[in-house]
Amino acid sequence: MAMDNVKNIEKLKSTFSNIVSEIAKKIVGQEEVLEQILVAILCDANALLESFPGLGKTSMISAVSQVMKLKFSRIQGTPDLMPSDIIGTYVIEDRDGKKIFKFQKGPIFANIVLMDEINRATPKTQAALLEAMQEKQVTVGNQTFPLDKPFFVLATQNPIDQEGTYPLPEAQTDRFLLKILLDYPKKEDELEIVERYTGASEIPQLNSLLSGDSLVLLQKLARQVPIANDIKKKAVEIVQKTRKLPELIEYGASPRASIGIIMAAKAKALIDGRKYVSLKDVEQMAHPILRHRLILSFKAEREGLNADDVINKIIG
Amino acid sequence: MVKIKEMFEEVKFEMFKVVLLGAFLDSAIFFLISYLVLSVFSIGILIPLLAAIIYLVIRSFFNMKKISLKEIEKRNPSVKEMLRTASDNQEEDSFMARALFEEVLDKMKAVSSGSFISLKQMMKKLVVIFIISSLLFTIAFFNINISKFENPFANVNLNFFQNKQTQEKAIQEAGLVTLGSGKIDINLKQNLNQIDFNSVSNPEDTGALADELEGDVNAKASKAYTKSLDDINDRKTAAEYSQKIK
Numbered sequence: 001m002a003m004d005n006v007k008n009i010e011k012l013k014s015t016f017s018n019i020v021s022e023i024a025k026k027i028v029g030q031e032e033v034l035e036q037i038l039v040a041i042l043c044d045a046n047a048l049l050e051s052f053p054g055l056g057k058t059s060m061i062s063a064v065s066q067v068m069k070l071k072f073s074r075i076q077g078t079p080d081l082m083p084s085d086i087i088g089t090y091v092i093e094d095r096d097g098k099k100i101f102k103f104q105k106g107p108i109f110a111n112i113v114l115m116d117e118i119n120r121a122t123p124k125t126q127a128a129l130l131e132a133m134q135e136k137q138v139t140v141g142n143q144t145f146p147l148d149k150p151f152f153v154l155a156t157q158n159p160i161d162q163e164g165t166y167p168l169p170e171a172q173t174d175r176f177l178l179k180i181l182l183d184y185p186k187k188e189d190e191l192e193i194v195e196r197y198t199g200a201s202e203i204p205q206l207n208s209l210l211s212g213d214s215l216v217l218l219q220k221l222a223r224q225v226p227i228a229n230d231i232k233k234k235a236v237e238i239v240q241k242t243r244k245l246p247e248l249i250e251y252g253a254s255p256r257a258s259i260g261i262i263m264a265a266k267a268k269a270l271i272d273g274r275k276y277v278s279l280k281d282v283e284q285m286a287h288p289i290l291r292h293r294l295i296l297s298f299k300a301e302r303e304g305l306n307a308d309d310v311i312n313k314i315i316g
Numbered sequence: 317m318v319k320i321k322e323m324f325e326e327v328k329f330e331m332f333k334v335v336l337l338g339a340f341l342d343s344a345i346f347f348l349i350s351y352l353v354l355s356v357f358s359i360g361i362l363i364p365l366l367a368a369i370i371y372l373v374i375r376s377f378f379n380m381k382k383i384s385l386k387e388i389e390k391r392n393p394s395v396k397e398m399l400r401t402a403s404d405n406q407e408e409d410s411f412m413a414r415a416l417f418e419e420v421l422d423k424m425k426a427v428s429s430g431s432f433i434s435l436k437q438m439m440k441k442l443v444v445i446f447i448i449s450s451l452l453f454t455i456a457f458f459n460i461n462i463s464k465f466e467n468p469f470a471n472v473n474l475n476f477f478q479n480k481q482t483q484e485k486a487i488q489e490a491g492l493v494t495l496g497s498g499k500i501d502i503n504l505k506q507n508l509n510q511i512d513f514n515s516v517s518n519p520e521d522t523g524a525l526a527d528e529l530e531g532d533v534n535a536k537a538s539k540a541y542t543k544s545l546d547d548i549n550d551r552k553t554a555a556e557y558s559q560k561i562k
Contacts, residue, residue, distance in 0.1 A: 009415050224412035226405040228397065275416035276401035 012218075013273025018209055019067050025204050026063045027056055028196070029189035035271065036180045036288055037064060037154065041215070042222040042267035045177035045260075046133050046153040048118075048168075048292060053158060055182050061114045061154050068215055069208040070111035071148065075129075077121035079164065083128035087138045088145075103140060108132050111148050111212060118155040119165040129153070130172055150215050170251070170295060177260050179292035218270070225266040227277040235261045235282045241314045242290065248300040248310050253293040260289045283315050317409060320417040323424060324403055327388070330429040335379040337433070341441040343372035348448040355455075391431045395423050 020034055027034070033049075037060075040047040051057055058074060065072035075086060088106035092099050107113065108129070115121075115129060132138050133153050137146045155176065157168070173179070185193065196203065210218075236258050243252030265281035272281075291307040300310060347368035354364055385400040392399075402420040405413050454460075 009412070221412060224408075224410035226401050226408060226410075226413050226416055228401040229404045230400070231397075275412055275419060276398050278397050 009270075009275055010273045012221075012270060015209070016271045016273075022067045022206055022209055023060070023063045025206060027060050028192045029185050030056075030060065030182065033180055033182050034060070034064075035268075036178055037061070038271060039264050039267040039285070040154075040178050041068075041150065041152050042219055042270060043177055043260075043263045044150065044152075044219050045263070046155070046175070047178045047180055048173060048176040049154055049156045049180045049182055050159055051156060051182035052160065052184070055184065057154075057156055057182065058114060058116070061112060063206055065112040066206045067208060068112075068210045068212070070150070070212055070215070072112045072114070073107040073110035074114045074116060075107050077115060077117040077119065077125075079120060079122060081121045081125045083125050086125060086128055087132060087140065090140065103143065103145065105145070106138075108138065109145075109148060111150055111152065113151075113153045115153060115155040117158055117165075119157050119167050121166065123166055126166065126168065126172065129155075130175055134175060150212060150219065170293070173292045174254060174256055176292065177264065178288040180288055181291075222267045222270045223263070225269050225275065225277060227262060227266065231265075231277055231279050231282055232262060234279060235265065235286075238282070238286055238314055239290070242294055245310070245314065246297070248297055248305065248313070249294050250297045251295040253290055257289055257293050261285055264289055286315060287311050317406070317414070317417065319421055320402060321406055323421055324406065327385075327424075330432055331383050331388075332380065334429070334432045335383055336376055338437075338441075339372055339375040339379055341438070341445065342375050343368045345441060345444050345448070346371045348445065348452065352448065352452060388427075388432060392427050395420065395427065398423070 016038065019038070020031060023034060024031075037047060041064075049057060062072055062074075064070075075081075084106070086106050086108050088104050088109065090101045091104045093102040118126060118129070121129075132147065136149075136151055137144050139145075158165075184190075239253050239255070239258045239261065241252075242249055242257075245252070261282060262277075264285035265277045268281040268285055269275075269277045287308055290311050294307050294310065296305065296307065296310060347364050350364040350367055351361060385403055389396045389399050398416065398420055402416055405416070
């Protein structure tokens with residue numbers, strides 16, 4: 001029975017591989033992005049996705065929700081989007097000749113929420129979403145409505161076409177565990193995309209491989225993954241170094257980043273079917289955890305360095 | 317959980333044995349080299365032996381501090397990062413921690429304590445011991461005198477434990493007092509280290525009294541030291557000297 005526990009954990013690796021394979025029926029390539037989304041989900045956190053238009057963000061997250069049998073909703077960020085459009089509002093309902101106020105839940109009441117172009121929404125609407133993300137509940141008037149579990153927000157930002165946008169301030173982006181970069185596909189992948197989506201054959205339906213309850217259990221398991229003290233120290237040292245490099249970094253990362261790196265490394269270990277965190281996990285997760293939490297100095301920008309380059313220098 | 321603690325206790329004990337073995341070999345080398353060097357100064361075995369024991373204790377202490385689970389993981393890649401993670405989380409009782417302990421226990425069964433030892437280093441030390449021992453053996457076998465200098469501690473009174481009373485008693489022993497009123501014949505043999513006291517008679521037996529001086533004290537040298545004083549100056553000096561001691 002003892003060894004059954006070991007085998008069960010190792011089976012998780014095949015579970016996650018199956019999830020990625022299932023999603024791959026709809027999404028070509030982007031395995032690293034998918035892995036990072038899974039890490040964010042396992043950490044019970046939220047992710048920021050930076051991508052050019054037309055790279056399949058909505059399709060990807062919709063596929064994830066189908067495979068994990070989770071309720072999915074999409075919110076398009078626009079300048080006229082109101083907080084009540086996200087969280088919901090009271091509406092007057094006619095019941096038995098009487099008019100009553102009934103709370104109509106907004107699209108935020110789902111398991112996976114895709115907030116497209118969050119930087120197009122007004123700061124007030126952004127704040128409503130961020131508050132819901134943080135508290136996992138919504139307060140309207142004097143009533144509080146808890147959000148469903150599991151709850152995951154994937155907010156996207158368009159790096160181009162910044163006109164008329166309200167970029168998220170750094171204090172707000174800090175609330176997202178990861179910043180995932182979605183890049184253009186490779187040539188072979190793009191050929192495959194064209195083949196699939198312009199051919200006569202239909203896109204296959206995706207099978208559900210995981211339920212919401214199983215996901216909640218997996219989130220608990222992710223927190224339990226043991227980590228060695230020296231690897232923990234290494235994670236903290238990486239974050240500390242971001243505050244001690246004034247020539248390249250104007251403002252470093254907060255302790256939230258230290259928590260984020262360790263949590264993400266644990267989730268990564270679980271996805272790989274390991275029962276311990278490796279130093280490699282910490283170094284790999286450092287990039288998506290830190291890239292949106294650093295404010296680079298003028299010298300770094302003048303040298304053409306981006307956040308990932310600076311993180312590479314810190315890790316060594 | 318108890319099993320994993322027991323395993324780490326065993327690992328610690330095995331590491332201690334390895335450290336002790338290494339320190340013992342190092343102190344053996346230290347002893348042999350210091351004995352060789354101090355022999356030049358005619359210093360015996362006691363000091364290098366004491367120094368080697370102190371070195372053994374200090375070396376063991378510092379080596380125990382240096383050795384870590386990381387070293388074991390380096391030599392056993394199958395437990396890389398796993399061993400020290402399990403060690404740091406021994407008190408955890410979660411599902412994941414238990415699964416990790418089970419895997420570590422399973423993999424450590426295949427790890428022998430021999431893997432904790434660096435055989436290459438061990439062989440080097442044994443070769444050095446062999447060389448120095450052979451050198452010392454050769455010196456002893458061929459009775460080669462390597463003492464170039466006097467023992468600097470030779471004139472130091474090492475009779476620390478003899479008390480005053482014992483010393484006074486020794487002085488008062490009549491048998492030990494050789495000067496008296498009797499004739500004493502001392503035969504000095506060729507080797508100055510050997511004095512034949514068989515010819516010495518107890519002054520009480522000869523009837524001599526301590527306060528009477530009868531005649532001269534004649535000391536006869538053995539044949540090898542017999543020298544006829546042909547030179548007149550030598551004879552004069554000898555006569556003056558015998559007057560003095562009278």
